[in-house]
Amino acid sequence: MTPALSIDKLRVVYDDFIALKDVSLTVSQGESFGLVGESGSGKSTLLRAVAGLAPVASGTIDVAGKRLGKTRDKAFYRQVQMVFQDPYGSLHPRQTVDRLLLEPLDIHGFADTEKRIQRALDEVGLGSGFRFRYSHQLSGGQRQRVAIARALILEPSVLLLDEPTSALDASVQAEVLNLLEQVRRDRKLTFVMVSHDLGVITHMCERLMVMQGGQEVERLDAVDLATRNVAQTYTRNLLVASEGFVRDA
Numbered sequence: 445m446t447p448a449l450s451i452d453k454l455r456v457v458y459d460d461f462i463a464l465k466d467v468s469l470t471v472s473q474g475e476s477f478g479l480v481g482e483s484g485s486g487k488s489t490l491l492r493a494v495a496g497l498a499p500v501a502s503g504t505i506d507v508a509g510k511r512l513g514k515t516r517d518k519a520f521y522r523q524v525q526m527v528f529q530d531p532y533g534s535l536h537p538r539q540t541v542d543r544l545l546l547e548p549l550d551i552h553g554f555a556d557t558e559k560r561i562q563r564a565l566d567e568v569g570l571g572s573g574f575r576f577r578y579s580h581q582l583s584g585g586q587r588q589r590v591a592i593a594r595a596l597i598l599e600p601s602v603l604l605l606d607e608p609t610s611a612l613d614a615s616v617q618a619e620v621l622n623l624l625e626q627v628r629r630d631r632k633l634t635f636v637m638v639s640h641d642l643g644v645i646t647h648m649c650e651r652l653m654v655m656q657g658g659q660e661v662e663r664l665d666a667v668d669l670a671t672r673n674v675a676q677t678y679t680r681n682l683l684v685a686s687e688g689f690v691r692d693a
């Protein structure tokens with residue numbers, strides 16, 4: 445089967461700083477792949493490069509077997525959507541939920557907007573009561589549900605999730621992660637997910653890449669992470685630094 449995402453020797457350079465150094469990665473359709481590593485290791489840069497938001501210096505990115513060019517076209521955003529960490533920053537405060545969900549549908553010329561908005565709200569567990577609220581009238585968890593609904597409304601096949609729950613309280617975090625897992629199963633989505641929280645990655649992903657200084661350190665199955673079956677000291681240190689793992693030890 446053609447991979448959902450295939451990245452080969454991807455290099456991202458900001459001015460003269462190399463943020464991503466020839467990273468390669470293949471994610472199968474329906475797989476959930478995690479990216480972990482210390483702050484500044486290049487996790488977000490990798491996602492942003494796929495989304496067309498980082499300056500790619502060299503290397504290639506294929507989505508469902510199709511090579512991406514320098515810019516992303518409309519068809520790309522129907523296939524690949526990104527969910528950011530900060531639901532406060534990513535939703536326009538002066539727009540109603542209805543407007544936020546209508547916008548991508550309008551851009552992509554969908555006719556059955558009414559039905560799609562209703563279905564999207566139901567799918568993320570908000571229901572029609574939230575439809576005409578402004579985003580500043582929502583809690584962080586509700587905002588992130590709207591951001592997920594907005595990402596899903598175009599029926600993409602790949603979601604790029606950049607710390608999607610780290611701005612939320614622990615209980616809300618669990619709810620949003622469960623929602624993501626549910627929609628992944630229901631829609632057979634492919635996830636590439638960044639998280640600082642190794643527990644989240646163990647729970648949500650099948651495989652993962654450990655990153656440092658814009659490079660791959662090692663590649664693991666989630667079960668290896670959970671059982672501390674790791675080869676590199678750097679990864680072991682990440683595990684130790686991850687509070688949950690210390691508690692579970």
Ligand SMILES: Nc1ncnc2c1ncn2[C@@H]1O[C@H](COP(=O)(O)OP(=O)(O)OP(=O)(O)O)[C@@H](O)[C@H]1O
Binds near residue numbers: 463481487488490640
């Ligand atoms: N727009 C930019 N201009 C210059 N340097 C940048 C830019 N964006 C990111 N960087 C640098 O690239 C490196 C990788 O950043 P990136 O955001 O990918 O790290 P990260 O692993 O996602 O970190 P965190 O976990 O803190 O979000 C960092 O050193 C960062 O300072």
